[in-house]
Amino acid sequence: MAPQSPRGIGLLDHPEWQESETPDWEPKDYPTRQSGWTPSSRMLKHYVHRLRSLIRFKPSTGPPEKLRRTAYLDGLRGFAALVVYWQHHVLWAHYDENAMLERGFGFDKQYAFATFHGVRTFFTGGHYAVATFFVISGYALSTKPLSLMQSGDYVKLGDNLASALFRRWLRLYLPLIATTFIYMLTWHLFGFGRLYVSPAKPQSNLRDEIWHWYAEFKNFSFIFNMGGEPWFSYNFHTWSIPVEMKGSIIVYTAVQAFSRLSKGARLLGELGLIFYFLYIADGWYGAMFTAGLLLSDLDLLAIKGELPRLLLRLEPYKLFIFYHLLVISIYLGGVPSHSSDLKELRGTRGWYYLSYLKPQAVFDYKWFYLFWASVFLVAAVPRIPWLKRFFETRFCQYLGRICYALYLVHGPVLWIVGDRLYAATGWWKSEHQQNMPWWVDAFKLPKTGPLGLEVSFLVPQLVLFPLTFWLADVVTRVFDEPAVRFAQWLYRKGLPGEVKQHERG
Numbered sequence: 001m002a003p004q005s006p007r008g009i010g011l012l013d014h015p016e017w018q019e020s021e022t023p024d025w026e027p028k029d030y031p032t033r034q035s036g037w038t039p040s041s042r043m044l045k046h047y048v049h050r051l052r053s054l055i056r057f058k059p060s061t062g063p064p065e066k067l068r069r070t071a072y073l074d075g076l077r078g079f080a081a082l083v084v085y086w087q088h089h090v091l092w093a094h095y096d097e098n099a100m101l102e103r104g105f106g107f108d109k110q111y112a113f114a115t116f117h118g119v120r121t122f123f124t125g126g127h128y129a130v131a132t133f134f135v136i137s138g139y140a141l142s143t144k145p146l147s148l149m150q151s152g153d154y155v156k157l158g159d160n161l162a163s164a165l166f167r168r169w170l171r172l173y174l175p176l177i178a179t180t181f182i183y184m185l186t187w188h189l190f191g192f193g194r195l196y197v198s199p200a201k202p203q204s205n206l207r208d209e210i211w212h213w214y215a216e217f218k219n220f221s222f223i224f225n226m227g228g229e230p231w232f233s234y235n236f237h238t239w240s241i242p243v244e245m246k247g248s249i250i251v252y253t254a255v256q257a258f259s260r261l262s263k264g265a266r267l268l269g270e271l272g273l274i275f276y277f278l279y280i281a282d283g284w285y286g287a288m289f290t291a292g293l294l295l296s297d298l299d300l301l302a303i304k305g306e307l308p309r310l311l312l313r314l315e316p317y318k319l320f321i322f323y324h325l326l327v328i329s330i331y332l333g334g335v336p337s338h339s340s341d342l343k344e345l346r347g348t349r350g351w352y353y354l355s356y357l358k359p360q361a362v363f364d365y366k367w368f369y370l371f372w373a374s375v376f377l378v379a380a381v382p383r384i385p386w387l388k389r390f391f392e393t394r395f396c397q398y399l400g401r402i403c404y405a406l407y408l409v410h411g412p413v414l415w416i417v418g419d420r421l422y423a424a425t426g427w428w429k430s431e432h433q434q435n436m437p438w439w440v441d442a443f444k445l446p447k448t449g450p451l452g453l454e455v456s457f458l459v460p461q462l463v464l465f466p467l468t469f470w471l472a473d474v475v476t477r478v479f480d481e482p483a484v485r486f487a488q489w490l491y492r493k494g495l496p497g498e499v500k501q502h503e504r505g
Helices: 039-054 071-093 095-102 126-150 154-189 206-220 233-258 263-280 284-303 309-313 315-333 342-346 365-383 385-391 394-425 430-435 461-493 497-504
Strands: none
Touching: 071 095, 071 126, 071 365, 071 385, 071 394, 071 461, 126 154, 126 233, 126 284, 126 365, 154 206, 154 233, 154 394, 154 461, 206 233, 233 263, 233 284, 233 394, 263 284, 284 365, 309 315, 315 365, 365 385, 394 461
16 A cells, blocks of 8 residues: 655644655656757756745745645644744843743742743743644644544555654754754854854864764764753754654554554543653653644544544533633743742742642653643634634744744854844843954944843844744755655655555556
């Protein structure tokens, strides 16, 4: 049977990427030899035209495309990536206020609008966004195999899981390899490595730098390592990529393990996994991915009219329930994240009694509360009409398309360009005076306005915001989408000949 490629197979995938027998970089429809073109000239013209189109920023025009059932998930993950971008910029510029920003409103008698309940999500909601990524991935990765499972098509289910698991590592890591390698090269080609640009420590020459990059990446790429640093210093924001890979394996394994069970036993198995990851082992990310799997399972059952009777009885109260879940999600999503000290949480207004809910197994308490926040959010969005429509807007859908590239490039842009612009407008540190004093207060602006919305902080965004989004758009088309197609092509090339013939037939 032909391997089935899941549509929109996770946080990092575009919904319309399909497997194709001919990869995108192989020319397809060229003029014939009678037109005077040679194969080499046709190919050269194709690549030149493609390169020119890739470096141009072309926003979507024309009538909007028909949305898929789960299009809101693309918009939600895209908006979450924007929240991550904003948090990193807020905390980078407001270095001296980091502790206050990441703690709760009123902690140690410090009050700021940016730390108020609900509001803080738009300033320091990055962890909330990452937790939402993981739940969305669990949902999206499992939708196609669950639909095959529920229809009893176990042969296609096996093909689907084999294809998805084969391609997952390549899909996640190839764009990461490309972007971090180019970022590393800029240090030595343009001299950025001699200045204060990022937490990484540049080597003395390019040869040593490449080896250091390789040695660090190969360890970072092995998701089953038992020690060492949990992040890649050439882009430490990408710590979540190995977690994404581990969560993907959990989802695929759980789907396969539960595939022959009855509906009730399967749902109980999914709930059991969540309980294990959250209350017995410190596997908070596993609980998030499995919760996404459970939500996807329930949604597919609801479409078929096969929900458990207990949930059917709650149908008349659906809107009431999900509005309350949304409010709870926003509140829990603002959990203080400055440290993992539970005493600090208990000393924060509005969190004392909630602190006693944290299970013993969870070391960093924020992930326990963010589990519930992200699950409630993903469950509530499609059942609150105005909220679902917002995430289905063209803006949010575009964010969803470029979200992985945005996640990869916003750090390097911040460290190379943003660091200098912030220093120029007045947000400098002692390292700036030592390493690049000519940038310090070069274009000083007043720090008037509420915390996180000062004039001197917002003005650099006039450059940083469009620059980051343009680069994210370019990286999406140059590295991200081709990585998906390459993984699909490579999988097909490895299939036995009879399987390929069956596909063509």
